[in-house]
Structure formats: structure tokens, C-alpha cells
Amino acid sequence: MADPVVRSLGLLIVVSATGNGLFLAVSTLWFTRGLGYSTSRIGLALTLAGVCGVLAAYPAGRAADRYGAKRVLAVLHVLQAAAMAGFAFAGAYPAFVLLACAVTAGSRANAAVRSTLYAHGLPAATRTPALGLLRAVNNAGIGAGAALGAGVAAFDHHGAYQAAILANALTFLLALLPLRAVPAARPAAEKSLSDRPGGSHRPDRSPSPARSPGALRDRPYLAVTALNAIVNMLYVVLEVALPLWLVGHTSAPRPLVGVLLVLNTVLVVALQVRASRGVNELPAAARAFRLGGLLAALACVTAAAAAHRAPAPATVILLTAVLLLTLGEVTSQAGSWTLGYALAPDHAQGAYQGVFQTGISLTQALGPVVVTALVLPHGTAGWIVLGTVFGGAALALPPTARRAARHRPVPYP
Incomplete structure (x- = not known):
């Protein structure tokens, strides 16, 4: 550092x-x-x-x-x-x-x-x-x-x-x-006034097409936020769905729950920096996000295969699922960062990051209910549907990001 x-x-x-x-x-x-x-x-x-x-x-x-x-x-x-x-x-x-x-x-x-x-x-x-x-x-x-x-x-x-x-x-x-x-940046509201020609602090009442519609009305950005939130449910899979699946639907040893979480933590520490290299531009970010979502989808299908197996095969399958899920996590996360920042206007990064984080908060609030009520009770079929949702969001992201980039609000003049 x-x-x-x-x-x-x-x-x-x-x-x-x-x-x-x-x-x-x-x-x-x-x-x-x-x-x-x-x-x-x-x-x-x-x-x-x-x-x-x-x-x-x-x-x-x-x-x-x-x-x-x-x-x-x-x-x-x-x-x-x-x-x-x-x-x-x-x-x-x-x-x-x-x-x-x-x-x-x-x-x-x-x-x-x-x-x-x-x-x-x-x-x-x-x-x-x-x-x-x-x-x-x-x-x-x-x-x-x-x-x-x-x-x-x-x-x-x-x-x-x-x-x-x-x-x-x-x-x-x-x-x-x-x-x-950490250096303190000047508040955006202050910049928007003082950075105008002549440094005038008088509000500009003339209409200006350069101003953004606001984070809550920026539909292309909201669409990217929604797709990001869906793929972010992989954290709920790791922390809620996989432990419950292991204990209630497989013959894998229960102490494996802790091992899976430790494995994820170690892999993120080891791989996140490498996964983030070269993901500085929107096209690369969209590709990274797509790959991460598809890996998460594959992890769901893999986890489903652990049911009705002997303890040793079930253990190997669940370890493989966590490996795939973690690879999806570090890859999609790298893409998510660039997407969240690059598609937001510089003068309103706070509001746009607030919207982006709200999508993640919804996932954290609703995700446990989704996996416990709609996925696990249906066994293999539930996992396949969840994987399909991850895959669909991953594939929808690149064209959605391109549309958001075309309509990206430009900063104040």
C-alpha cells in the first residue's frame, strides 16, 4: 500500500x-x-x-x-x-x-x-x-x-x-x-456553485440539459443497480443457503459449515486483488460482472448435486461449489465497483452510491427469505431456478450497462 x-x-x-x-x-x-x-x-x-x-x-x-x-x-x-x-x-x-x-x-x-x-x-x-x-x-x-x-x-x-x-x-x-x-474533498453541492464561471454562488435558474435527472429517476442506472443486487445475493447463498442445505439436505459433516466460510474468506484475500486488475473501463467491468454471475449460477447447480450423496462426495461437491461461488464473488465484485462509479455523474456520486447500496441492502434484507422459502424447500429444482436467475442477470448486464453509458448524465458545466 x-x-x-x-x-x-x-x-x-x-x-x-x-x-x-x-x-x-x-x-x-x-x-x-x-x-x-x-x-x-x-x-x-x-x-x-x-x-x-x-x-x-x-x-x-x-x-x-x-x-x-x-x-x-x-x-x-x-x-x-x-x-x-x-x-x-x-x-x-x-x-x-x-x-x-x-x-x-x-x-x-x-x-x-x-x-x-x-x-x-x-x-x-x-x-x-x-x-x-x-x-x-x-x-x-x-x-x-x-x-x-x-x-x-x-x-x-x-x-x-x-x-x-x-x-x-x-x-x-x-x-x-x-x-x-484521508484528504477531505469539497462537497459536491459547494463545487457546483463555486466552479461556475466567475465563481458565482447565485443559483442558476436557467434550464440546463447537462444536469442529471437525479439518482432515483435515472432508469438506466437503476436497472444496473437491480442486476447488481440480484447477483449480490450470492453472499446470502454463502452465508445462509449453503449452511442450511448442508445440514438439512446432505450427508456432509456439519463442521464443514465453518470450513466453507473460512475457505471463502481465505480465497477472497488471496484472489480479490488479482481479479480486480484490468477492470477499470466499462466494457471490461461488464465482462467481469457477467463472468462472475455465470460462475455463481454454476455454483448453485453444483451445490444441488450434493444431495443424496455419501459424505465424502458431498463434501467435495460443496467445497467445489464454494470455490465457484468465491470466484464469482471476486470477479463480479470487481466489475460492480467500476460500473457503480463510472455510470454515476461526478457531482452526485453520494446519491448514486446511496442508490447502489440500497439495492445491496434489499438483497441482504430479502435474500434470506428468498432462499429459505423459495429455494431450499424445492431442493434441486430450487437451486436450478436460483442459478438461472443469477445467469439471466449476468447476461443482461452488458447490454444494460451499454445503455446506461449512452444515457450517462454529464456533470455540471
């Missing part, structure tokens, strides 16, 4: 990701054993939180355009630290629900604002390779945090779980230190 901006962003991400990995490893145990909530009450709270997350990304992106991504991200980190610390003491269920909504909304808002920070702070020519490196760092941090969480879970003590939750809250504040070294 020779670039000082990338180095600062990498430090920010590794601190945050380590806290996230720690939280992922201990949160369910803390909610059930520490706070004493039933799985059904936890599920309800997390469902409501998912809705809040869907609603948070776009306003956060708009705020980043208006006030500057760095400033908004710093505020979010403080608010997230406070909400996360509240989890350590959430005795009443209504308070737990409100905190779950705040934590999830903060997470999705954070993602939108960080995407805007990358748009402003990383040159377009090197942005995708840099994001590949940052994503590898993110996965390494999550792995390190999960390992710490496994130690806390092995200790299995109320105070240890509570301390782990508070430690995660602290990471949000610690991440502010490397954030200080």
Missing part, C-alpha cells in the same frame, strides 16, 4: 473489519445467552433492522454529497459506536429493537458514505485495483476478529461477551484516527 490515501483507508478498514468479525462471532451468543432473548424475538428485531438499513443508504449518500463524505463518515462512526455500546446493556426488548435498527442503518449508511469517499479520494484509473486491495484487507480483518470471537465463545462468560461488544464499539472510534489522514 504505497499510496498514502490507500494506506490510511486500509488502516481504517482493518480496524473496523476486526471489530465486525468479533461482533459476528459473538453477537448471537450474547443476544441469546447474555440478554436472554429467544431466537424468534431476535429474528423479528433483525428483520425490522434490515428494513431500516434499506432506508438509510440513499439519505446518507445525499448527505455525503452536501457536507462531504469524510465529515459524514466521522459522524456515523461516533453514532455507530454509541449504538453498538448500547447492545452491551440492552435489557428491555424495545431498546434492543431500536439499537438493532440503529446499528443496521448505521452499517448501510456507512457503506454508502465510504463508497462516496472512495469516489472522491481514489483516482478513477487506479480505483478498482485499490478497492480490490481494500476488500482483501477487509476480509483479513473479519477473519482476525472472528478468531478473537471464537476465543471469547470458548471462554463462554457473561463478562467476556459484554467486553467483546464494547471492544467492537471502541473500534468505530479507533477507526477515526486513520480517517483523519
Whole structure:
């Protein structure tokens, strides 16, 4: 990480990701054993939180355009630290629900604002390779945090779980230190006024075809966002569908669930930077996304073949499915970054990244319901339909991206 901006962003991400990995490893145990909530009450709270997350990304992106991504991200980190610390003491269920909504909304808002920070702070020519490196760092941090969480879970003590939750809250504040070294870009709203001829700050009331219709009315961009969201459901396949399929429909050993997740993490760390090379232009990005979606489709068909097999063949098949899914993940993700940034006007990157992240939030909120209600109950047929959906979205992306590029809003003059 020779670039000082990338180095600062990498430090920010590794601190945050380590806290996230720690939280992922201990949160369910803390909610059930520490706070004493039933799985059904936890599920309800997390469902409501998912809705809040869907609603948070776009306003956060708009705020980043208006006030500057760095400033908004710093505020979010403080608010997230406070909400996360509240989890350590959430005795009443209504308070737990409100905190779950705040934590999830903060997470999705954070993602939108960080995407805007990358748009402003990383040159377009090197942005995708840099994001590949940052994503590898993110996965390494999550792995390190999960390992710490496994130690806390092995200790299995109320105070240890509570301390782990508070430690995660602290990471949000610690991440502010490397954030200080990231250059602050001028807010887009300020640029649009001061960069006009003569530096006039008077609003321009004359109609101008150069202005974009707004992220929520940019239909070609919304179409790309929707296709990206569909292929992003591969994360739900990895985290929800495959574990449930393994346990409930195959004879593979149950400890393999953890092995599959670790394999994915290691492969992303090893492959994401390589997969991101040369994906700086729209045609290459569309091809990478298409390949990634087709690999995810093949992974679904492969996973379906693990049913009705002896333990050893089922294990090999599931390992192969995760390998294909991870290759699809790193390849489609590289294409997704370039598509999301290159098709958005520079003066409104925050709003457009908010829209892009909203699509991903919808996938995270609805994906578990889709795979548990529409895929797994139908066995092999369900997996084939899901694979067809992935493949269809992958094949539809290149022509959709070309149309979006033709209609790309140009920046303010």
C-alpha cells in the first residue's frame, strides 16, 4: 500500500473489519445467552433492522454529497459506536429493537458514505485495483476478529461477551484516527456553485440539459443497480443457503459449515486483488460482472448435486461449489465497483452510491427469505431456478450497462 490515501483507508478498514468479525462471532451468543432473548424475538428485531438499513443508504449518500463524505463518515462512526455500546446493556426488548435498527442503518449508511469517499479520494484509473486491495484487507480483518470471537465463545462468560461488544464499539472510534489522514474533498453541492464561471454562488435558474435527472429517476442506472443486487445475493447463498442445505439436505459433516466460510474468506484475500486488475473501463467491468454471475449460477447447480450423496462426495461437491461461488464473488465484485462509479455523474456520486447500496441492502434484507422459502424447500429444482436467475442477470448486464453509458448524465458545466 504505497499510496498514502490507500494506506490510511486500509488502516481504517482493518480496524473496523476486526471489530465486525468479533461482533459476528459473538453477537448471537450474547443476544441469546447474555440478554436472554429467544431466537424468534431476535429474528423479528433483525428483520425490522434490515428494513431500516434499506432506508438509510440513499439519505446518507445525499448527505455525503452536501457536507462531504469524510465529515459524514466521522459522524456515523461516533453514532455507530454509541449504538453498538448500547447492545452491551440492552435489557428491555424495545431498546434492543431500536439499537438493532440503529446499528443496521448505521452499517448501510456507512457503506454508502465510504463508497462516496472512495469516489472522491481514489483516482478513477487506479480505483478498482485499490478497492480490490481494500476488500482483501477487509476480509483479513473479519477473519482476525472472528478468531478473537471464537476465543471469547470458548471462554463462554457473561463478562467476556459484554467486553467483546464494547471492544467492537471502541473500534468505530479507533477507526477515526486513520480517517483523519484521508484528504477531505469539497462537497459536491459547494463545487457546483463555486466552479461556475466567475465563481458565482447565485443559483442558476436557467434550464440546463447537462444536469442529471437525479439518482432515483435515472432508469438506466437503476436497472444496473437491480442486476447488481440480484447477483449480490450470492453472499446470502454463502452465508445462509449453503449452511442450511448442508445440514438439512446432505450427508456432509456439519463442521464443514465453518470450513466453507473460512475457505471463502481465505480465497477472497488471496484472489480479490488479482481479479480486480484490468477492470477499470466499462466494457471490461461488464465482462467481469457477467463472468462472475455465470460462475455463481454454476455454483448453485453444483451445490444441488450434493444431495443424496455419501459424505465424502458431498463434501467435495460443496467445497467445489464454494470455490465457484468465491470466484464469482471476486470477479463480479470487481466489475460492480467500476460500473457503480463510472455510470454515476461526478457531482452526485453520494446519491448514486446511496442508490447502489440500497439495492445491496434489499438483497441482504430479502435474500434470506428468498432462499429459505423459495429455494431450499424445492431442493434441486430450487437451486436450478436460483442459478438461472443469477445467469439471466449476468447476461443482461452488458447490454444494460451499454445503455446506461449512452444515457450517462454529464456533470455540471
